[in-house]
Amino acid sequence: MTAETALAFLETLSVPQGMKAGTPLKLARFQRDFVVGALDPANMVACLSIGRGNAKTALSAGLSLGALMGVWDDQPKREIIFAARNRDQAKIAFEFLTGFVGGLPEGEQELFTIRRGSKLEVEYSGNGGGLARCIAADGKSILGGAPTLAVMDERAAWEREKGDNLENAILSGLGKRDGKALIISTSAPDDANTFSRWLDEPPPGTYVQEHRPSFGLPADDLDSLLIANPGAVEGIGSSPEWLVAQARRAIARGGSALSSFRNLNRNERVSTEDRSVLVTVDEWLAAEVAPEDLPARDGECVLGVDLGGSRSMSAAAAYWPRTGRLEAVGCFPCQPGLADRGASDGVSDRYAQMKERGELWTLGEATVPPALWLSGLVKMLDGITPVAIVGDRFRHAEFAEAMQRAGLRVPFVWRGFGWKDGSEDIERFRRALFDGNVKAAPSLLLRSAFGDAVTLIDPAGNHKLAKARSLGRIDAAAAAVLAVAEGARIVGRGNPKGGRVAWG
Template sequence: MKDSTRAIRFLESLGIPEGPKAGQAVKLAPFQKQFVKGALADGINVACLSIGRGNAKTALSAGIALGAVMGNWDRQPRRETLIAARTRDQARIAFDFMVGFIRSLPEDEQKAFTIRRSPRLEIEYEGDGGGHFVRAIAADGKTALGSAPTLVLMDERGHWQADQGDALEHALLSGLGKRGGRALIISTSAADDAHPFSVWMDDDQPGVYRQEHRPAPGLPADDLASLKIANPGAAYGIGSSLEWLQGQARRAIARGGSTLTSFRLYNRNERVSGETRDVLLTVDEWMACEADAMPPREGACVIGIDLGGSASMTAAAFYWPESGRLEALGTFPGKPGLQDRGQSDGVGDRYAQMRDRGELSTLGDKTVPVAAWLTKVMDHVAGEPIGALVMDRYKQAELSEAIDRAGIRAPLVWRGQGFRDGGEDAERFRRAVFDGRVRTSPSLLLRSAFADTVCLRDPANNIKIAKARSTGRIDAASATVLSVAEGIRQTARPRNKGGRILWA
């Protein structure tokens, strides 16, 4: 008999420990059986499940862990199962599910278990020769060093702290290799493609089973078909009902901001930032700017310039205030290459994807040559009237010299990046977005930049933009804010309709 068949029979012999159906026998939904079959298939040592919150992924994994420690399909002596989570309280959720399942077993089998909650969460199973343990640990790699588990459950891996989470994952996986163990990695989606859990889900690797319930991006939050994709348990009475999910979606849409972002991340299982700081724009606000049919290049173009250094990106944004058209280009130095730079910045192959889409290029060696780059920028809008070049006054000397060398003749506008100029520009940009005066084609460069852009506030409630993470590249967002804000200022100025009167 296959291990997965034994596991399914064992799981459906248990009783539901809590909720409206508490006390009833477990009945696995098709997506749960699919995961059990995939996770326990021959040759699989890591099984990953990404699904919306409330679809019993932790309960399912806890049932598998209980069956493993009892030896239903793994007959190794002295079996050890580790439940790892971001915090001890999070690990306790899976631990408590296991305890609830134990209480649904026949009384003679329950006697074989010893449950300890202090000094740490631990279950000892004395049947089948004894010496079998389940332990719950928090996301600290040092707690897992020296262990040799036969099964590891990593709960909500997509939301572990970066450094400690990676250290714990490495420690657990290296320990599994000692005894040919398996890992169950379960979570709602991580915030971006570069997160280690996203990499697990995206990369096809030998010995890894992947099951992801994630709808296509950009759909309305209350779209019923995509809610079913992210929450397959709803059709089988598992977790939240579809009516409740749609109601919550509409409430989130009405509130907007972090409420809508959190709903997309946790309930729709989308890869969007769960950043709760004051973001410049939420993902839905920015997605509203993207259009398949772009407005024409009409009127004068305002160019925003954000000059980077050797590590950061250099970016230009092109905005036509009369039509609302927005374009953006980014440039990195040639060394290191885009793949290596993406790995060091924690975004994987995102820079290479931007290059393939024509949104990002390389120029120069260790730094971007400013004069040559400005020439390339002006070539992008050759033949178009230029309303202004808008730049950060912090690098005024360097940019002025490069403008002279490139022979550029256009109005120059210098802006600060502090709370005074930066606050005005950010608010004008937001207002233009909310009024529907910014239209751009789908751009991975701009999506990535705005996902990393947050606002800092001073005691007087003035704002300026900043990075959400140290390796975030917000240069394209900074250039966009400069160009759009200046374009809005230009259109707001009264136009001279006639001649002047000279008083003698």
């Protein structure tokens, strides 16, 4: 079999760099699994998602060397492409490839020509010949090529337009010579990334191997760290002790340090953009509690409502400021279906999961009927009358009509989403969250919304809510901000202590 031949060849190589340089290459179980899946004749594309430092680039370089030498593919003039986001990243793969060449017998080394100038190339003159070259993400750089093997390194980090162009050029060229593509990377920061789509929605003929732990676990949880870093227990990359120590340092530092650790070392889909996010993943997770530990529905209830448009999500958040309890629900029209909507928004089956968890409703056909939506929210509160409903002032007429039809006689607080009202509401929400005055059951709806929510900052330092990506759904985050901010104002005003004073 091709995979058995490749595995036998890889174990004849020597480790090219690091503390074990010069020792025979020993493959870990997860590496062997990837080689078998990648070289299965039924697969044209193989995807590997794993934490940083687990030798995915080195493994791909070893496979590239075997393909270049025709160990399992003896067609003449073989062409190997090693693609990366930029030249510096491509050079890392190039150094691994040339390092493996340097460990071959001297007689074999003489068959290689290594070029380190403007082009990073390795040419092999034996067994029909072949050329391996490293390129940056520019689709024009390989037009007309016919690679027998292509490696796309750190695919999640490629620029969207240039990266997709390069990927399309590579895949179109593979068909000319029955070639294979290896797509390797740590996790992308979101589900809409092209690498995420490969993992979530693999087309026929694709092998997927993803080492990603469950979402929401502590950053220093060892078992989940080892899921993302399987090489740690087999002597590859970082040790378990180092990973735990780094996790605790990241927790202590918080912010971008923690987000980067989750994305790169825990292989989680977490945005590393921290300067303008509404709240980080860990800041929100600190507010989540088990359903049985939720505070009671005591005291005044504030209902924040983000009324969606004809195609967008409607969302509402109920907040009890005296206890800190927060509940949120979203709603889509029935057409298109949640599966199709999830595919177009780049979130796979996430909407269907939300509906199964009771966090997402479907109402109406092409649009969500506002009055029916508000009536459903009243039922959700089990007879509790909100002390106020908070919504967008620019939807004033729609809200007024919907409340009248739903029979709601509740004070309405109009808020804007611009710099003035938005900045105050965001600051009040963050303060309540950081002070431990917001508690919610684990909610995929809220996690998803906060993951897509960023803030735009004007020259005076004011914030307003915005989407991190055009297809993001931040409606539940907006509703939560409205509800919590108004709840904070209610608590700040306190209870009335006497009658009015008349000035004469």
